[in-house]
Amino acid sequence: HNRSVFTFAGEAVSLEHAITSLYEAVVPAVDLRTHRGVHPRLGAVDVVPFVPLEGSTMADCVSLAHRVGEAIAGRFQIPVFLYEQAARSPDRRNLSDVRRGGFERLADRMAAGFLPDFGPRQPHPSAGASAVGARRLLVAFNVNLSTRRLEVADAIARAIRYSNGGLPCVKALGLPLEDRAIVQVSMNLTDYQRTSIREAFEAVAREAMKRGVEVLESEIIGLAPAAALDEETAAAIKLTGDWREKVLERKLSA
Numbered sequence: 026h027n028r029s030v031f032t033f034a035g036e037a038v039s040l041e042h043a044i045t046s047l048y049e050a051v052v053p054a055v056d057l058r059t060h061r062g063v064h065p066r067l068g069a070v071d072v073v074p075f076v077p078l079e080g081s082t083m084a085d086c087v088s089l090a091h092r093v094g095e096a097i098a099g100r101f102q103i104p105v106f107l108y109e110q111a112a113r114s115p116d117r118r119n120l121s122d123v124r125r126g127g128f129e130r131l132a133d134r135m136a137a138g139f140l141p142d143f144g145p146r147q148p149h150p151s152a153g154a155s156a157v158g159a160r161r162l163l164v165a166f167n168v169n170l171s172t173r174r175l176e177v178a179d180a181i182a183r184a185i186r187y188s189n190g191g192l193p194c195v196k197a198l199g200l201p202l203e204d205r206a207i208v209q210v211s212m213n214l215t216d217y218q219r220t221s222i223r224e225a226f227e228a229v230a231r232e233a234m235k236r237g238v239e240v241l242e243s244e245i246i247g248l249a250p251a252a253a254l255d256e257e258t259a260a261a262i263k264l265t266g267d268w269r270e271k272v273l274e275r276k277l278s279a
Contacts, residue, residue, distance in 0.1 A: 026200070027062030028071075030165070030247045034078065034277055037089050044073060044093055048101055056151040057128045063200045064211070067124050067131060068103065068153035075111075075159045078277075086159035087111045094157035098144030101152070104135070105143040108158035113142060120156060121196065128153040162273075164214040164253055165246035166222055168229045168262075171239040175201050178208035181232040185210075185225070192228055193219045207241065217253040226262040248273040 033043050048070055055069035073093065075086035090111035098105040112118045126134060131148045140146055141154065148154055170178060178199025183189050186197040194216035200209045210229050214220055222245075230240045243262045245254070251274045259268035269275055 026064045027060065028064045028066065032247050032273075032276075037081075037085070040075070040089070041093055041096070045096070045100070048097060048103075052101055052103070052149075052152045057153050058151060060128075063202075065121075065124050065127050065198075066153075067106075067128060068149070068155045069151070070103075070155050071124075072108075072120065072156045073097075073158070074109065076162055077159075083110055083159060083161075090157050090159045094155075095143045097155065097157070098141070101149070102145055103149045103152055104141035104145055104147070104154040106154060106156050107142045108156045109160040111158040117142075120158070123156050161216070162250055164217050164222055164249045166212045166214055166225060166243065167246065168210045168212070168226060168243045169202070169205075169241045170208050170210065170233055171241050172208060173201070173206045175199055175208050177233070177236050177238055178210050180236070181210050181229055182212075184232050185212075185228045192225060195220050195225055214253075217250070221258075222249070222253055223258050223261055245271045248276060250274065 031047070033040055035043070051069050057066070057069055075090050077083050077086050087110050090107060094105040094107055097103060106117060106123050107113055108117050108120050108123050117123055128148070131153055135147055182197035182199045185191040185195055187193055187195050194214060196213040196215065198211055200211050202209055212225055214222065214225055226240075226243055233240055240263065242265050244265050249271055251272050254268060254272055256268060
């Protein structure tokens with residue numbers, strides 16, 4: 026994927042400092058004009074979502090997203106688009122709408138009137154733009170298949186994602202993993218209480234079976250809440266690695 030996911034937890038002031046430090050490191054180092062990766066991306070620091078945990082509210086996260094977005098845009102001259110709960114217009118709520126076309130189409134979209142909430146009206150030459158928002162906890166969940174045929178992963182993603190009449194609160198797309206000669210169904214479960222990790226896995230497995238393809242394994246990117254992941258679930262979904270290392274509350278308590 027040529028992509029990293031970092032999860033920070035802390036008070037608002039500490040998070041602001043950490044995110045600013047992240048931009049200071051990434052902007053000089055990552056040039057999207059030469060970057061290649063299968064996952065859609067808008068910028069070198071692609072997306073910064075604030076998620077309320079204990080002692081904070083969604084309103085706190087919206088306020089923080091607005092403050093950090095404006096500060097990042099001013100300091101680094103990077104266009105910032107507010108999304109999800111922090112969005113200022115309905116067409117910015119869905120991250121996939123903000124990201125559509127990726128960095129490669131960003132300059133044309135902005136020239137045609139797709140203007141940021143903060144910052145310059147053209148992309149940063151090498152760092153593109155950033156989406157900054159506030160949202161509930163989601164689970165980023167990938168399932169790897171025993172085939173290199175991307176059309177299979179695409180078909181399964183179309184069958185299970187909510188926008189095509191599939192599972193509630195599931196976003197999905199097919200991605201090639203060329204270095205392993207396999208493909209992947211990459212998902213965001215935006216409400217794991219409506220569609221659980223196990224239900225999403227089983228749906229992928231059923232669709233794969235229809236096409237004569239086996240499921241190899243699954244992976245969780247970032248962290249998942251304890252209510253979404255336990256030992257039994259990890260075994261059922263063929264999760265790679267130690268499932269306990271993927272539980273948010275365990276990380277926080279440690």
